[in-house]
Amino acid sequence: MRVFSPLLINTPDIELWPGGLLRARGNHDARALSRARHVLRRKRDGRYLAADLPEGVLPLVHRLFHEPGIDAALDALDHAGLRHHRLLHVGVDRVGTLPLARLCERLDALGIDDDYGQRSGLALVAEPDWLAFAGVDRYRRPLWLHVDAARGWTHLRAAALRDGVVLEAISGYRSHDYQLGIFERKFARGLTLEEILNVNAAPGYSEHHSGLALDIGAPGEPPAEESFEQTPAFAWLQSNAGGHGFVMSYPRDNPHGIVYEPWHWRWQPAR
Structure with a gap:
C-alpha cells in the first residue's frame, strides 16, 4: 500500500x-x-x-x-x-470522522433544518480526522484528499497523461467552515438562502467535506464551468474515470437539484 x-x-x-x-x-x-x-x-x-x-x-x-x-x-x-x-x-491507519454537533448548531442559525436533506436527498457529511497530501492543485495549493481518493487521483491523472490528456485538480477537501464562509460572503452580497442553495450545497452536505471528491479541470479552461464538457479531458474522464473508481456526482437533471457539474468527480470504493 x-x-x-x-x-x-x-x-x-x-x-x-x-x-x-x-x-x-x-x-x-x-x-x-x-x-x-x-x-x-x-x-x-x-x-x-x-x-x-x-x-x-x-x-x-x-x-x-x-x-x-x-x-x-x-x-x-x-x-x-x-x-x-x-x-x-505498518502502512495503514484508520480514517475516523469528526463529530457533527457543532455543524448542526450553525445550520440551525442559517435556517437550514433536516427538511433540506430530505428534499435534496443529500446526507450530512462528516469531515475525516486526517487527510493525505495528493500533490498541488492548479493554483499550487496543497491538495488534501481522503487517502483512498488521493491514491485514486494519482493513478487517474497518470493514466490520462499516458494518453496525452492533462488533468488538473481545481480543489479537493473543503471544511465545513469553508462552506459556511461561502454562504456568509453570498449573504453579504444580498443573495437569499434559496438562491445560494440553487448553486451550492448547504454546509455539511457537500461531498468535498469527505475528502473523497475533487473538482477537475483542463489547462486553459476556466474552473468549474459547464464548458469543461467540451474538452478532451472530460471526454477521457467519461470513458476512463469509472475504471479508476471515480464517478461524476451531478449529471444533468440529477435528483438532488444541483446544477450540472461536469467537473465534479467522487472516488467511490468498489462494492
Missing part, C-alpha cells in the same frame, strides 16, 4: 498542517514556519495560531490557550507522531 505523506490532521476548529506547506504572512511567521514540524491553523479564517517547534509550541497569537478547540488540537498534536509511525511502518 502506498503511503501519502505529509498529512493534514483535522480537529473541529483547528487543522494541524505539516511544516513547509504554508506561506508565511510576516517575518515573525516566516521564522517560526521555517522550523515548524506542524502549524496550527484556525479553520474559520485560516489564521496561523501556533508553530510546533522542536523545543515546544510557539504561540503566534495572543491568548492561544483561550482559542476554541485548542485542547483538542494539542491532543491531536501529541498523537501526530504515533499516526505517522503507524503509516510509515
Whole structure:
C-alpha cells in the first residue's frame, strides 16, 4: 500500500498542517514556519495560531490557550507522531470522522433544518480526522484528499497523461467552515438562502467535506464551468474515470437539484 505523506490532521476548529506547506504572512511567521514540524491553523479564517517547534509550541497569537478547540488540537498534536509511525511502518491507519454537533448548531442559525436533506436527498457529511497530501492543485495549493481518493487521483491523472490528456485538480477537501464562509460572503452580497442553495450545497452536505471528491479541470479552461464538457479531458474522464473508481456526482437533471457539474468527480470504493 502506498503511503501519502505529509498529512493534514483535522480537529473541529483547528487543522494541524505539516511544516513547509504554508506561506508565511510576516517575518515573525516566516521564522517560526521555517522550523515548524506542524502549524496550527484556525479553520474559520485560516489564521496561523501556533508553530510546533522542536523545543515546544510557539504561540503566534495572543491568548492561544483561550482559542476554541485548542485542547483538542494539542491532543491531536501529541498523537501526530504515533499516526505517522503507524503509516510509515505498518502502512495503514484508520480514517475516523469528526463529530457533527457543532455543524448542526450553525445550520440551525442559517435556517437550514433536516427538511433540506430530505428534499435534496443529500446526507450530512462528516469531515475525516486526517487527510493525505495528493500533490498541488492548479493554483499550487496543497491538495488534501481522503487517502483512498488521493491514491485514486494519482493513478487517474497518470493514466490520462499516458494518453496525452492533462488533468488538473481545481480543489479537493473543503471544511465545513469553508462552506459556511461561502454562504456568509453570498449573504453579504444580498443573495437569499434559496438562491445560494440553487448553486451550492448547504454546509455539511457537500461531498468535498469527505475528502473523497475533487473538482477537475483542463489547462486553459476556466474552473468549474459547464464548458469543461467540451474538452478532451472530460471526454477521457467519461470513458476512463469509472475504471479508476471515480464517478461524476451531478449529471444533468440529477435528483438532488444541483446544477450540472461536469467537473465534479467522487472516488467511490468498489462494492
